[in-house]
Amino acid sequence: MKKIVITIFISVTLLFLFQIATGYLISKDTKLKTTRITKSKLDATVLIHGACESEWTIDPDYVEKVTGQKAYNLAEAYSNFSDNYLALYLYLKHQKKPNYLVLQVAPQELNRLIPDMLNSYRYANFVDDSVVHEILKKFDSHYAFYSNIPYLRFSYYNNFILHKNLRGLYLILTNKSNNILENGFKAPTESDTLKDFSKLNQKIDKHEWDFEQEQYLRKIIEYCKKENIKIILYKLPVYQKHYNDNPFLKEYTFKINEIAKEYLIPYFTFDTSAITYNYHNYYAVNHFTKQGVTKFNKMLFNTINDSIFKK
C-alpha cells in the first residue's frame, strides 16, 4: 500500500512538472495563434477573423497598403463560430481593441453536417480561464473533464500538441520565435493548384442549419457591439458551378443576410463576381490559388475601404 501511494505521488508530481514545462513550451510556439495573440503586441486596428478560408486568403499587408490600417489575421483552419468566439475573447483580453472586425461568414459554416469544430487543443493553455472552460465544457465535455487530470489537458490532443510542444522547444533553441506568421496570414504556395477540375463541382448531399453555431455567430456580433468594435461580415465566393449545383448555399446566404440586417451590419458576398467563373482561381471548392487570392483581396478591401473606412 505504501508503495502504491509513493508511486502515485511521484507520478503526479512528475506530471505536474511536465505540465508546467509543456505550458511554457507551447507558449513559445508562436505558430499557434492563441499563443501569438497572448505573447506579442500586435497593435492592429483591423482584425480579420473566420475559418481556414480567411486564414489562407486575407493578406493583412495588402489591407495596410490599400487602406492604411494595420491589420492582423486571427482566422484559423477548421474553426467554427464558437472557436472564433474564444479566439476573439482571448485576443481582446490581451491586445489593444481593434476598430474593425472583418469576419468571414460562409454558408457552409452553418451546415451542421460539415465538420468544422471547436479546436480545443488550441486553448489547452487557457483551460483555467472560466470563459474558456465553460465553452469547452459545452462543446467538448470529454476534454473539459480530462483536463482536470494532471497533464491530460495537453496530452488529450497529443496528435496536435506533442508537435507544437517540440516546435516550441525548437523555436527557443533556434531563437526564431519572432518572425513566424507575423500577420497571421498563411499564403497559398505555388503548388496549391488543381489538376482535376471536376473536384470543384462537388455535390454536398446533406445540409442542416446549425442553430448552435448561429447562436455563437450572434454572440460574436453582440460582443463586438458591446465592445464598440465595428463588425463587417464577408463571404469568400465559391466556384460558380458549385454554387449553382448546391442550392442550399444560396438559401443559407440569404439567411445570414437576414441576420446581418437584423444587427444593421454589412455582409459582402461577391457571389456573381467574375472571379467565380474562372477555375484557375481555385484549388479547392472554397480555396483560392495564389492568383485568386490577389484578386480577391483587391476586390474585398477596395469595397470595404470605399464603403466603410472612408466614411
Add this chain to the structure above:
Amino acid sequence: MSSNENILADLQSIFRVEFSDQTIILNESTTADEIKMWDSITHMGLMFSIEQHYNISFSLDEIISFQSIGDLVNTIKVKI
C-alpha cells in the same frame, strides 16, 4: 514386446525421415516445442507414419493429447 529404448530408436529414425533432418535426437522428455518443424501441419503425417510402421491405429484423442515423446512411447507400448 519392445523396450522403451527400441521404440525411441524407431521413432528417432521416423522423425528424421519425416522432417528430413538427420540431427534430431529424441528422448522421453522431448516435446513438440523443441523440434521446430513439428507443428499441427506436420503432426498428422508423422502420426500416420508411426501407425504404418507398427501397424497400429491411434484414436483422434490420443493423437491430440500427445504432449511429449514419453506419452507417445507409452501409448505405442500398450498397442504393440
Add this chain to the structure above:
Amino acid sequence: MVPGTFAYFGFLFIVILFYYAINKVEFKQWLLLISSLFFLYFFGITSILFAVSLSLVNFFFGKYAIKGGYTFRKLAIINVINIGVLISLRLTSKYHFETISFFIKDEKFEFLISTLGLGFYTMQNIAYQIDLYKKRYPADTDLLKFTLGNIFFARISSGPILNLNSFNQQLTTLPIRFTEENFTIGLQRCLIGVIKKYLIVERLAVYVDNCFDSTIYTPCGLGVVFGTVLFTIQLYFDFSGYMDIAVGSARFFGIKLPENFNMPLRSESIADWWRKWHITLMNWFTQYVYYPLVYQIRKYQKTSVIVGIAATFLISSLWHGFGFTYLIWGGLHFLYLAYSTLNKKGLQLLKSKFPPGLYSFLFIPITILMVSFANLFFRSTNMVHALRLLTLLFKNKFWPSGTLHSWLGMNVITEDSILFTLWVGVFLSLLYLIFETKLIKALSYPKFRIGWFVFLIVMLVTLGVFDSASRFIYMNF
C-alpha cells in the same frame, strides 16, 4: 464501456473492492456474474439476452443429453442451434442487410441486434458439446460457473477463447486474499494494454484509416505497402493491447486467462505466424476442425493436410464475416500454407543454406509482407476499396516522388502535426517491437517496483493520444 476506457477501469476498480471484501468463493462467483451482466448491459439488453440464453441452452442440453448417451444426432442438434444463431445474427448485420452483393458495405458489422462476444462464446459452447460427445469431460454441474465462463466481463468482448472445463476449475479455487503478485501483474498488464492502444494504435490510425477508407487520397504503390504493413502492426498492437487488458483484469481476481499472442511479428514463416497469432482461436480450429477432419482422411497424407488447411481457413474467414474480402484473406493464407506444405523439403534446404541470423533477417520481413498483403483484404471495407488499393499498388507509379504528403496521398491541407504524429507512432511501435522480449519478461515480474510503474504511468499520460477512443478492432467479431 469499452475495455481500456476510463469508465471501464472505474468499473473494474469497484468490482475488485467488493471482490476482496467478500470471503466466500461462491459469493465471489456471484459477484463476477452480476458485474459481468452489468458490463454487458452497456452493450444493449440483447447482448445479455443472447449470452445468457445460449449459456442456459448449452448447459441444460449437455446435462440432459448425457443421461441417455450423448449421440451424434444430439451433437448435431445443439450445434445447429449454436451455429444457426451465429449465422443468422451475422446475416442481419447492417452491411449485409443493405447490400446482398458483398460489394458495398459501409462499415464492417454494424449489427442490427447488439450481441457482444457472440462469435467467441459460441466457439466455447461448441467445444463444450464436442468434448461431452467425445467423453473428454463430464457434464458441468454448476450453472453459475458455466455461465460465468461464457460471459466473464474481462474476456467477453474479444476472447481469449476458453476451455470451459479448465476455466471452471479456476473458479472453484478463487483466491481469498489480494496478493502482491496478482495486483502487480494485473496492473502492469492493464497499463501496457492502454499504452499500446493510446500511444501506438491511435497514432498509426492517422495513416491507416486514410489509406484504407478514403477514396480521395491516392498514395503511390509504396504508400500502399506502407499502409498495409502499418495496419498489420496496428492490428497487432490493438488486439494484443486488448488481450493485455483482458488478462490483466482477470489477474486482479486471481484468474489466469490463456495468452493469445507470442510475438507474432517475429515469425519466420506463415506456419510460424499462425502458431503465434490469435493462439486460442487457432487452437480451437486445430482441435475441432482441422484434426478431426485430417484424422479421417489421414491415409491420403499430404492431400489430407491440404484439405484440412482449406477447411480451417474457409471456416475461419466465414467466422470473421460473410464477405469476399474475408474469403480472399482466408484463401491467401491457405495458399501460403499449402505451398509451404508441398515444398517443405525445398524450404528446409533453403533455410539450411543461410546462417540463422541472416535467415531471420530476410524471412521475418517477407512473412510480414505476406501477412500484410492478405490483411489488405481483411481491412478493406469492401471489394471496391480492396480493388482500388490493388490498382494503386500495381498499376500506379510504385516509387514515390514529390513531397511526403503527396506520396502518402494525404491532403495538402493536412496539418504538419498529423504527419508528425504518424512518425511518432511508427517510432514507438518499432521501439516496442525491438524490446519486446525484455518487456514481456518485465510484465510477468511479480514484485511491485515503484520506478517501473512511475515510468509506465508517465509514459501513458504524457505520450498517449486520448481524443479518439474508439473500439477495439476485434470487438466486431
